[in-house]
Each structure stands twice: as structure tokens, then as C-alpha cells.
Amino acid sequence: MKIIIVCFIVYVTLSVVNSEKCDGLYLNNKFHRKEILSKNLDRPYQLSYDKHRHRIYFSYNIGKEEEDCFNIAYIEKGKTEHKVKENIENGFAIAIDNTNDRIYFGGSLGIYEESIKKENGTRKIIDGFNIWDMFIKEKLHFINYPQQRLYKCEHEESGVKAIRQKHIHEKIYQYAIDGNENSYITNRTGLYMIKNGTSDRIFIKGINNFRCIEVDNQGEVYFCGQHGIYVINTEDYTLEKIAEIRNIFGLTFDHDNNFIFSNPHEIVKLLAGDCK
Template sequence: MKKIVAYLTIFVILSVVNSEKCDGIYVNNKFHRKDILSINIDRPYQLSYDKHRHRVYFSYNIGKEEEDRFNIAYIEKGNTAHKIKDNIENGFAIAIDNKNYKIYFGGSLGIYEESLKKENETKKIIEGFNVWDMFIKEKLHFINYPQQRLYKCENEELGVKAVRQRHIHEKIYQYAIDGDENSYITNRTGLYMIKNGTSDRIFIKGINNFRCIEVDNNGVVYFCGQHGIYVINKEDYTLEKIAEIRNIFGLTFDHENNFIYSNPHEIVKLLAGDCK
């Protein structure tokens, strides 16, 4: 009888250890352990990764009750507490140009630029736009609010000029360009792909509401719905879910191409490993 009790005790202990070790998410059918980077944040959106200082930037809600107001903040490697960028009015959008050591912040009064090498030397480069979303591919692109139109930033002699991209004639919510120079837009009817060198929209079948579009370090584009991460099957232009994540808000990739995502209160890194 004592042996049976002892075996049961060992089994229970091993089961508890195993369940804790196996707390993670499967991505492409491979187990990934969850590494919690930060907690107690109200709806972190717009994740972006600084590969030089190993910081995760994001925007989050600071409004009370039904009011939506946002701040931009970041967390540093090894520190779960976040630091606030308090010089961006209603800061919501973030884009990092790791190649050229620049970071951009979009708020209700325009776009600000800062060097990744010089802390807090922030300058406004675009005025008169309430910025909804931003994306960098050679040049900075942004979507304004509430018009939801796409602009590209062009450097001119007198400064930076926002040029409306009229080939994207519809109102859009997100915009991205993959490693093959194909463009992607989302609007009220869903997700569309525009192949490089064409203007034709290819409708991508699947879900039609998205929280974000992100491109990894290899140029692969990922799409976040409310409860999962998707990629495109380019044979039949359908979305394939590669990870089931409830209430996902944002996505980015670190310098090693690890997934970093957010839910309503946390920022989490996924690390590939075994579940034994």
C-alpha cells in the first residue's frame, strides 16, 4: 500500500512539473515555450523590435472607461517594467528602420523621427496627420486616420513630404510589403494581395478582420486575427492558421526571428523547444 501511495505521489509531482514545462504554444506544429516579457499593460498594440538595443516598442491604452487614448512605451531586455515615451501626443503607431538606425513614432499631431544611436533626440518630420499605422520598406509608409489613406514619405530639399499613394484608392486598415515586393492591404471586406509589378487585387479567402500584418526577418508576411496567426497558401490564395493564440493584439520578430506577440495585458516571446 505504501509503495502504491509513493508511486502516485511521484506521478502527481512529475505531472505538475511536466504541465508547467509544457505551458506554451504550437507554431507550425512545433512546440514553443512562452517567455513573458512584460505584464499589466492595457491592450499593447503596434509591436516593433529594436534589434540594436534589444527593445520591444509598443503603444497601449491610457484612456479611462470608454475613452481611448494611447502612449508609446518600450521594454528592455531583462526588464519587465516598461518605460514611457512621453513626448508623443496620443502616440499610437511605431516603425523601426533597423538598417538605417531610425525609429518613427506616429501620433495625433504627426510623425516623429529618432536615431537609435542618440537617445531622446526626437524631431517632428510630418505635421497635420493623425497617424493610424506605419510600415517601412526602403521608405516610410503610413495610413492616416480617420480617412484611412496610404501615404509614402519622400525626402525633399526642404524636408520630408507625405505623398498620397493613389494606386491604393480604397480606405485601408493595414499595409505591408513582403520580401518578394508583393503588397498586402486590409479593408472592410478583408485581405488582398497585390503582386509585384501589377495593380490587380487578389482576394485572400479566410477571416476578414485583422489586428496587424507583420513581415519577419526573412521577408515572410504574417497576418494576425483576433485568435490566431496566419500565412497565405499561394497555391489557392487562402489563409492557413499556424498558431492558435486567443485575443492576440500585436506581433513582431526579434533579431533571431523569434515570434513576439501581445494579448490584452502581456507581451510574450515564443521560444522553440521540446515538451517532454
């Protein structure tokens, strides 16, 4: 009887270990293992990947109870503990220009710029705006809060100037440009595509609430709802779910184009392949 009990305990233990190793999900109908990069966070949003230093930047809530107040932080490659980016008041938005080695931080007092390769601190380039979201494609774009209007940053002799993008006339929550120069906006009614060279909006049928829009290293665009990642079927302009992820908050891609997402308390990388 003792031998049977011992064997049963060993079997249960091994089953638990194997179950932990096999934690994953299906992405594009292929199994992907989960690798936990950081945990014990409070709602990590706005994920961005620094390809030079292999850092993942994000914002997270530091408010108490019903109060929302945010910090910007990052995790280093091979580390799980995060480091706080200091001196960004209520830092919420991040955009990384990996081509030109620049990183931008948006907070309640404006936008700050920092060199990726030179540790020479941050400098404020835009003042007087409360930053909701940012996106970079050649030029830095941002959405202010609470007006929810889109601006583009232009460099002039006197400094960086924020130019209102009046062709996006409505209040928006997210903005992105894919590899074909098509634009995407979300507003209170849902998701719209604006094809390159046109001003007409194409309504994308499906869910109408989004956590983020992200573009991968190949210029493909992805849309995060509360419980999944979606792509657009351009034959009928509907959303197709490629991954079921409960309570997703953010998305980005590493240098190998692996998906990295966040849930209410963790940042997770997805790696293709079966469990070992």
C-alpha cells in the same frame, strides 16, 4: 497516513511547476514554449523590435472605461517593466528601420523620428496627421485616421513630405510589403495581395478582420486575426492558420526571428523546443 499525505502534496506541487514550465503552443506544427516578457498591460498593440538595443516597442491603452487613449512604451532585454516614451501625444503607431538606425513614432499630432544609435531625442518630421498605422520598406509609409488613406514619406530639401498613394484608392486598415515586393492591404471586405509590378488586387479567402500584418527577417509575411496567425497559400490564395492564439493583438520578430506576440495583458516570446 501522514507520509501518504506529504507525498501527495509534493506530487501536486511538482505537477503544478511542470505545468507552468510546459506552457506553450504549436506554431507550424512544432511545439514552442512561451516566455513572458512583460505583463499587466492594457491591450499592447503595434509591436516593433529594435535589433540594436534589443528593445520591444509597443503602444497600449491608458484610457478609462470606454475611452481609448494610448501611450508608446518599450521594454529592455532582460526586463519586464516597461518605460513610457514621453512627448508623443496619443502615441499609437511605431515603425523601426533597423537598416538605417531610425525609429518612428506616430501619434495624433504627426510622426516623430529618432536615431537608434544616438540618444539625441525625437524630432517631428510630419505634422497635421493623426497616425493610424506605419510600415517601412526603404520608405516610410503611413495610414492616417479617420480617413484611412495611405501615404509615403519623401525626403526633400525643405523636409519630409507626405505623398498620397493614389493607386491605393480605398480606405485601408493595414499595409505591408514582403521580401518579393508584393503589397498587402486590408479594408472592410478583407485581405488583398497586389503582386509586384501590377495593380490588380487578388482577394485572399479566409477571415476578413485583422489586427496586424507583419513581415519577418526573411521577408515572409504573416497576418494576425483575432484568434490566430496566418500565412497565404499561393496555390489557391487562401489563408492557412499556423498558430491558434486567442485574443492576439500584435506581432513582431526579434533578431533571431523568434515570434513575439501580445494578448490583452502580456507580451510573449515563442521559443522552439520541448519543455525542460
